[in-house]
Amino acid sequence: MVNIEQIKGMISYEFFSIAGHSMTVGGVLLIPAMALIGFWATKYLVRFLTTKLTKRNADPNIIHLVRRLLYAIAISIIAITVLDIINVPITAFAFLSGAIAIGFGFGAQNIINNFISGWILMWEKPIRIGDFLEVENAKGVVEEINTRSTRFRRTDGVHMLIPNSKLLENTIVNWTLVDKLMRTSVKIGVAYGSPAKQVAKLILQAVEEQDSVLSNPPPQVIFEDFGDNALIFEVNFWIQSNVEGGLRMAKSNVRFRLDELLAANKIVIAYPQRDVHIDGSLKLLKSEA
Template sequence: TGQRAVTISKVVSALIILIIGFWLSTPLKKRIGAVSARFFHVTAPGVVLIEKIFHIMVFISLVIFALITVKIPLTVFAFMGGALAIGVGFGAQNLINNFISGLILLLEQPIKTEDIIEIDGMTGTVVSIGARCSQVKRFDGIDILVPNSEFLQKNVINWTLSDSLLRLTIKFGVAYGSPTRNVSQIVRHVLEEHGKILKNPEPVVLFDDFGDSALIFIVNFWVNVDPELNNRIIASDFRHMLTKRLAEAGIVIAFPQRDVHLDTATPLQVSLVQSSLPSVLGQQPTVE
């Protein structure tokens, strides 16, 4: 009927209701999250999930309320349902996929905010999990936006999933002839002196192999994962300290080398022969 027709004024009124409703719901959403965390001891990912569910419910409620208030019948949009579904299915499938993946991440919590993860060779700290993508801050300070579906479709290493412990491995070699027991003892002293290396689990020092040019040692030790401190810095400090202690003990860190041995049982023979090709200056002798 004419009274139920969709007009520009009705559409504008509905949009105004939606905008005002979202503006009023924003502080309420934050308040609900704060109450959930304070009184019900909900974790940070749980608070984010509650806020997102509240956001979706508010959106649906506002749309229905706006259409009813301005007297736009819902049946008007019925004939567009099929075309809209096809358009959403093809045009927004990645958006919907990432949105649903974000909800799964918040429900199952394979990763959480402040977790240290590795994906596609990139390591960083999860800053936030959004509706479409998550923000990961690398240790070099660069922020990366990763689509939520990537966390479910690719292999992800979560260094802090069950605990905050991380094992580091240092491999080095010393020259042949070095006292291996003394080397192991020096390494243990350095491990005890380093302030960031944990005593429990206990570090392990292994005389691993006889290399081509060195005696190979492997050191395994554990550290607490710290988002503010790159673990490579801890490994670098350990190498500095170890190099200094080995040098003080007169132990040389090996480097690749080759020894050439000449068989002098028989002397080398040197003879002069005439070249078979004529030269401009005449025949020249050739040394063999």
């Protein structure tokens, strides 16, 4: 049978020493125990604060930033507390600082760059969760901003992980940076001979009947040009949307209604036409059997 004295002796057994400070078996076993307790308490606290902020309808970007800050602070506190409990001063790890600095300098430049960029994105908020972005040839919504990369969902449902430094160093189109107002336009060509002013009124009517179109700024119809085969009209209008799909749907609804109005007023939507003129006379040759 193992008695209490033997257990105490095993726990107090000197395992190794760092900078003159001995490390016992009990101290080594205490490290994961304290770490687990600290991480569990941190996770509970973060979940509690997140629930409270969500119930108060706080900005999701603020909630995300608070969570990241709490995790960073908690990890620092846990590390310092564990070292203090096992009587290991932080200065005992000073010899590692040079090696860590060299490793970061040569092998972790991109990681540090993306890490700092992630904190800049969460703090300055040039890009926020829920924003609709255009990154190179991809369009989509920001779902999550992490410390190294940003999770981005394209309009076709595919997820992309974009390094944070890329979002700061390159030109990014943020459709919803200030507000969700978007301007778009619809073009149409009607046949020559159509009453231009009536066409303009019908186009304006088709736009104003849409619930998604804003009255301020008001829609504007422009008689753009005398085209090769048609009188060209363009209407500009504003909607409030946070995704490209809303913009396309608004344009589609305008076209559907415009097709109905033009058909009801017997105005023909133009299509390409060509007049062929044949000089001379045509002769039909009778073939002999």
